[in-house]
Amino acid sequence: MRGSTVGWTGRHANEAPHRGPPGRGTEREVGSMYLLSRRVRLSGVRVREAIAHAVEIGQRAKQITGLETTLLTPMFSPGTQTLVFGSVAPDLATLETANDKLMVDDAFNDLVDKGMQYVIPGTMEDALRVVISGPSTMDATAEYYALVRTSIAAGKLADGIELGTEIAKRAEAITGVATTFAADATGIYGGVAWISAYPDVSALERAQMALNGDTSFIEFIDKKAKGVYADDAPAAQVVFRRIPL
Numbered sequence: 190m191r192g193s194t195v196g197w198t199g200r201h202a203n204e205a206p207h208r209g210p211p212g213r214g215t216e217r218e219v220g221s222m223y224l225l226s227r228r229v230r231l232s233g234v235r236v237r238e239a240i241a242h243a244v245e246i247g248q249r250a251k252q253i254t255g256l257e258t259t260l261l262t263p264m265f266s267p268g269t270q271t272l273v274f275g276s277v278a279p280d281l282a283t284l285e286t287a288n289d290k291l292m293v294d295d296a297f298n299d300l301v302d303k304g305m306q307y308v309i310p311g312t313m314e315d316a317l318r319v320v321i322s323g324p325s326t327m328d329a330t331a332e333y334y335a336l337v338r339t340s341i342a343a344g345k346l347a348d349g350i351e352l353g354t355e356i357a358k359r360a361e362a363i364t365g366v367a368t369t370f371a372a373d374a375t376g377i378y379g380g381v382a383w384i385s386a387y388p389d390v391s392a393l394e395r396a397q398m399a400l401n402g403d404t405s406f407i408e409f410i411d412k413k414a415k416g417v418y419a420d421d422a423p424a425a426q427v428v429f430r431r432i433p434l
Contacts, residue, residue, distance in 0.1 A: 222325035223278045223317060224371055224384075230312035231270040239307035240432060243272050246300050247434045250274070253294050254287035257329055261429040264333070273429065277326060316376055322354045323361070323369040324386075331386035332431050333393045339424035341379035345417045352417055353381050356410070360385070363403050364396040379419075393428065 231239050243260055251258040259275040278284045291297050341349030350372065357370040366385050373380030387393040400406060418424070 222320045223281065223284060223374070224275070224320065225278065225284055226273055226275050226316045226318075228271055228273045228312075228314060228316075230268075230309045231272065231307055232309050233270055234307065236270060236307075239304070240272070242300070242304050242307065243274075244432060244434055246297070246304060247274055249294075249297050249300055250276075250291060251434065253290050253297060256283075256287055258434060259329065260432040260434055261334065262432060264428050264430040266427045266429075268427065272432075317374040318371040318382060319374050321350060321370045321372055321381075323357050324367045325369065328386040330388065332389050333387040334429040334431070335385050335387070335393060335396075336382055336427045336429065337424055338380065338382040338427075340377050340419045340422060341381060342417060342419050343379075346379060348417050349379065349381065352413055353383070355413075357383055359406055359409065360400060363406055364399045366392070366396050381418075 240262075247258050247260045250256075254276070256276040256278060259273075261273040261275065263269060263271055276284075276287070278287070353370045353372075357368040360366075360368045360383065364385075366387065369384040371382050371384065373382075385396065387396065
């Protein structure tokens with residue numbers, strides 16, 4: 190159990206928009222970072238014990254790999270009793286090395302084996318995204334993270350990447366909170382996400398109220414997003430809360 194795609198702040202990636210989904214045969218801009226996540230769904234049996242064990246797994250993974258690691262769970266959102274492990278890396282070689290280290294560590298694998306008793310079989314899955322614009326390093330002090338994800342419509346990849354970058358910039362200008370725009374490198378082709386980190390729930394609420402109350406931002410989305418992002422699958426919103434490691 191390892192990885193996550195939320196909670197990034199600090200150094201900004203190269204702001205030049207990509208002309209296609211990164212990791213799909215296009216060259217990655219210098220300064221991009223990969224966001225790796227692994228999520229599992231708990232069975233609901235001995236939940237507090239399961240979370241305590243997940244913390245131990247996260248701590249061990251961080252110690253072995255040297256990568257900053259987060260443990261998150263949905264809050265006020267679908268996916269109750271889901272845990273998400275997250276890490277950030279500058280390239281796939283770094284992730285490969287980290288994975289190799291974990292695979293040969295007996296203590297780590299014993300923890301994972303023991304942890305499977307708390308997990309619904311078949312619910313473990315990984316996701317990999319690459320940062321297009323905005324913060325690309327992990328804010329390990331943030332308590333809340335907001336993620337909005339959707340997918341780009343067929344034939345609109347270049348427009349979707351360019352518009353996604355602009356949306357992130359506008360959201361940051363309105364809320365004062367840095368917003369990462371990232372594209373799926375695995376999973377749904379053309380999938381994208383906007384990610385923001387907050388120190389507490391009050392900061393999260395203020396940012397949401399600021400965006401919802403800004404008519405120019407709403408009008409911009411209504412005018413520009415139609416036809417660029419897929420209409421058959423509405424954008425999903427998730428709020429995560431960090432579990433300290």
